[in-house]
Amino acid sequence: MAEPSGASLHITARPEARVRVRRFAASLARWAVLLAVAAIVVIPVVYAALGGFRDAPQLAADPVGLPNPWVWTNYLDTLTDPAFWLQLWNSTLVAALSTIIVVLFSALAAFVLARREFPGREAAYTLFTLGLLFPVTVAILPLLILVRDLGLQDNPLGLALPEAAFGLSLTIIILRPFFSRIPKELEDAAAIDGCGPLGFFFRILLPLSRPALVTVAVLAIVFSWNQFLLPLVLLSSESNWTLPLGVTNFSTQYTTDTARILAYTTLALVPALVFYVIAERQIVGGLTTGGVKG
Amino acid sequence: MLVTHVATALGSRSRTGRNLRLMGVAGLFMLPALALYALFVLLPIVQAAHYSLYDWNGLEPLNQFIGLANFERALSDPVFLGAVSHNAVIVVLSLAVQIPFALGLALMLNRRFRGRSIMRLVFFAPYVIAEVITAIVWSLLLQPDGLAEHFLTAIGLGDLYSPWLADPDTVLVALFFIISWKYFGFHMILLLAGLQGIPRELEEAATIDGATRGQAIRYVTLPLLGPTIRVSVFLSIIGALQLFDLVWVTTRGGPVNASNTMAVYMFDRGIVRFQFGYGSAVAVILFLLCFTLALAYQRWVLRRDTDGATTYG
Numbered sequence: 277m278a279e280p281s282g283a284s285l286h287i288t289a290r291p292e293a294r295v296r297v298r299r300f301a302a303s304l305a306r307w308a309v310l311l312a313v314a315a316i317v318v319i320p321v322v323y324a325a326l327g328g329f330r331d332a333p334q335l336a337a338d339p340v341g342l343p344n345p346w347v348w349t350n351y352l353d354t355l356t357d358p359a360f361w362l363q364l365w366n367s368t369l370v371a372a373l374s375t376i377i378v379v380l381f382s383a384l385a386a387f388v389l390a391r392r393e394f395p396g397r398e399a400a401y402t403l404f405t406l407g408l409l410f411p412v413t414v415a416i417l418p419l420l421i422l423v424r425d426l427g428l429q430d431n432p433l434g435l436a437l438p439e440a441a442f443g444l445s446l447t448i449i450i451l452r453p454f455f456s457r458i459p460k461e462l463e464d465a466a467a468i469d470g471c472g473p474l475g476f477f478f479r480i481l482l483p484l485s486r487p488a489l490v491t492v493a494v495l496a497i498v499f500s501w502n503q504f505l506l507p508l509v510l511l512s513s514e515s516n517w518t519l520p521l522g523v524t525n526f527s528t529q530y531t532t533d534t535a536r537i538l539a540y541t542t543l544a545l546v547p548a549l550v551f552y553v554i555a556e557r558q559i560v561g562g563l564t565t566g567g568v569k570g
Numbered sequence: 571m572l573v574t575h576v577a578t579a580l581g582s583r584s585r586t587g588r589n590l591r592l593m594g595v596a597g598l599f600m601l602p603a604l605a606l607y608a609l610f611v612l613l614p615i616v617q618a619a620h621y622s623l624y625d626w627n628g629l630e631p632l633n634q635f636i637g638l639a640n641f642e643r644a645l646s647d648p649v650f651l652g653a654v655s656h657n658a659v660i661v662v663l664s665l666a667v668q669i670p671f672a673l674g675l676a677l678m679l680n681r682r683f684r685g686r687s688i689m690r691l692v693f694f695a696p697y698v699i700a701e702v703i704t705a706i707v708w709s710l711l712l713q714p715d716g717l718a719e720h721f722l723t724a725i726g727l728g729d730l731y732s733p734w735l736a737d738p739d740t741v742l743v744a745l746f747f748i749i750s751w752k753y754f755g756f757h758m759i760l761l762l763a764g765l766q767g768i769p770r771e772l773e774e775a776a777t778i779d780g781a782t783r784g785q786a787i788r789y790v791t792l793p794l795l796g797p798t799i800r801v802s803v804f805l806s807i808i809g810a811l812q813l814f815d816l817v818w819v820t821t822r823g824g825p826v827n828a829s830n831t832m833a834v835y836m837f838d839r840g841i842v843r844f845q846f847g848y849g850s851a852v853a854v855i856l857f858l859l860c861f862t863l864a865l866a867y868q869r870w871v872l873r874r875d876t877d878g879a880t881t882y883g
Contacts, residue, residue: 306678310685313675314692316751321699323717324707339717340724377606385603394592400600403607409864410611413812413833414857417840417849418617419610421628441610444603473595502700504815505833509841520702524819527706534710541706545699552698556691559698563756564763 321545328539335535350539360543362515363522366432370507370518371500373436374443378496379489381440382447383455387477389448390455391463401452407445412438412505420509430512438510439500447492450565454488455481491562494555501548519544615857621850628846640851650852653823653830656742660810660831663746669802671750672757677787679758680765690762694755701752705819708748709735735820738828745829749816753809757802764798765791800871804864811860832856 327335328350329343354360388394389401419438420429428434458481466476482489504520511517517525523544527537552559597604622641625634644650675693679686696704711717712735719731734744768791776786792799814833817823823830823838832852840849 303683310675310678310689314689317692317696317755319717320704320707320711320751323711327710336715338720340720381603381606385600388596388599392592392596394596395589396593397596400596400604404603407607407611409808409861410615410857411808411812411860413814413836414618414853414860415611415614416837417628417846417853418614418621420841421617421621421846422610422614437606438610441606444607444611448603473599477599498698502698502702504700504702504818505837520700520815523706524702527819537706538710541703545703548698548700549695552695553691556694560694560759560763564760 324538324545325542327535328542330535332533332535335538347535350536351543353536354540354543359514359522360540363517363519363544364547366516367501367518367520370432370436370439371497373433374439374500375493375496377436378440378443378447379493382444382451382492383482383485383489384477385444386448386451386455387481390452391458401448404445404448407442408449410442412442412503416505416509419506423510429510430516432516435507435510435518436500438506439503440496443496443499446495450492450495450562451485451488454485458484490555491558494551494558495562497551498548498559501551618850618853618857621847622854624847626847627844629844634847636847640848641855643848644852644855649827649830650832650835652827653832653835656829657811657813657831659742660746660749660813661807663743664749664806664810665803667746668750668754669757669799669806672754672802673761673799675754676758676761676765677791679762690759694759696752697756697759699752701815702819704748704752705816708751709820712744736825738825741821741825741829745817745820748820749810749813752816753806757806760802760805761795761798764795768794800867804867804871807863807867808860811856811863832859 323339326343327339329346329348330339331347331350334343334347385404389397389404415438423429423434423438426434428437462480462484463476466480471479502520503518504524507518507521511521523541526540530536621632623635623637624632625636625639626632679690712733714733719728722728722731732740734740772790772794773786776790777783781789812833813831814837817829817831817834818837821829823834833856836849836852836856839845839852
């Protein structure tokens with residue numbers, strides 16, 4: 277046992293020059309690839325952000341370097357445009373509504389699916405997981421009729437409800453195993469102290485599951501925030517538009533003023549990127565458990 | 571708990587009674603989710619199948635029953651068949667280019683080195699950027715006199731530039747590039763998570779036995795990563811079949827239908843031209859495609875994962 281480990285120590289302590297050169301070359305090649313890909317990812321975003329600081333002629337003449345001079349009017353115009361703030365507010369409202377609905381409803385269902393034995397449990401779970409195969413696209417035409425008949429067309433709630441409904445599957449898939457892992461003894465102890473199923477659910481299960489709840493909430497927010505087809509079909513009046521609708525409309529309305537479009541687009545992008553930097557761990561964690569194990 | 575107490579108290583009562591009680595409580599907890607799911611997910615899918623049998627504009631009473639005529643029309647419309655083939659092209663390109671690319675990056679990022687987490691943060695970022703925003707920025711970047719043309723001219727390759735999104739011959743490849751820009755990070759993250767579940771000792775053991783790093787990856791890592799790759803492939807196919815936002819905002823399916831997808835075609839006929847019955851038929855076809863594909867995949871490909879231990883022992 278001692279010999280091999282001694283030998284490997286020896287190797288790592290004084291690698292042959294040839295090995296060292298090869299390692300250096302490999303690391304150089306790796307960084308070349310990684311930096312090239314990173315550049316392709318970052319350039320469009322930087323181009324949009326800087327483009328917002330140019331004027332249209334500048335953008336057509338030389339979109340590559342730094343703006344010269346820096347033009348502030350595009351950003352200022354957007355930031356003083358009430359429509360932009362209204363869309364930001366609408367997006368926030370719809371995201372909040374749909375997230376609260378999908379997380380609460382999914383948690384209630386995942387609780388019994390994870391911790392209660394009852395006939396038909398697996399069938400019910402399978403029914404929910406099938407939702408992953410029912411895309412919004414397929415349902416969109418009948419959804420318009422349904423939401424119209426419910427009197428919820430052109431209404432933030434009429435958008436938040438379908439968004440929440442299409443988020444149920446992934447949310448339940450992520451929450452169920454998490455809820456199963458909470459020890460049975462806790463529930464028994466709670467029952468002895470006179471805590472019913474609802475009491476256990478709200479006072480013990482939910483507080484203990486905060487990391488999982490944050491993960492599913494973050495995914496629901498991202499889904500709702502970026503949703504385009506649903507608001508495009510279900511909202512009609514401009515005062516209800518969410519950011520994706522506003523940005524698209526702005527870009528078709530001011531086709532000639534590219535710089536203004538870029539400023540508007542950049543500002544619409546900021547909340548998502550800030551949110552991403554804060555919540556990256558939850559987004560990655562949620563999607564990989566949902567994807568790898570689901 | 572209350573349920574079990576009641577059930578024990580009732581003792582000798584029949585098993586069915588107890589089961590009913592258990593189902594009752596479970597049903598109460600599941601009721602909100604089930605109701606929401608039934609109303610906004612299941613019902614619309616059934617309704618789509620129903621509407622697809624009618625000639626209907628979405629406003630008048632639903633009484634023009636025409637049987638399968640909408641389906642016949644779709645399947646004999648070259649524009650729709652073109653849209654199907656465009657989806658197929660995107661699927662093939664995604665599997666042949668995007669996933670191998672994401673896999674390569676995941677393998678690179680699966681070793682510890684300084685700057686690894688910042689690279690991961692950057693690569694995954696486009697996933698949270700809305701498709702709409704991605705579409706707007708890229709179309710401005712690629713349009714004539716945009717960044718792409720100026721950049722290529724500046725490095726002396728100006729002749730390479732053409733307005734790719736406006737040319738029927740190149741529009742699909744250009745769209746595929748933009749799709750990959752947005753989604754390669756997602757697949758990379760997925761594959762990276764899979765890689766991190768594979769014990770490093772296995773690859774090291776292979777190297778000690780004389781395998782090169784390439785061989786170790788080919789014969790040890792990739793087979794063990796199989797389940798994750800298959801999930802990635804599956805999500806990629808389903809995503810490519812439903813492609814809408816990006817195409818709608820960049821090209822609306824043009825020029826001359828060269829970038830039409832099934833979802834764009836459905837939206838255009840159903841919502842824009844008020845052909846609700848016909849649009850629903852297109853939705854049903856899209857659904858059947860996704861669904862049979864998913865079932866087949868589940869049956870033939872994902873199934874292997876359950877006996878993966880013996881297959882890949």
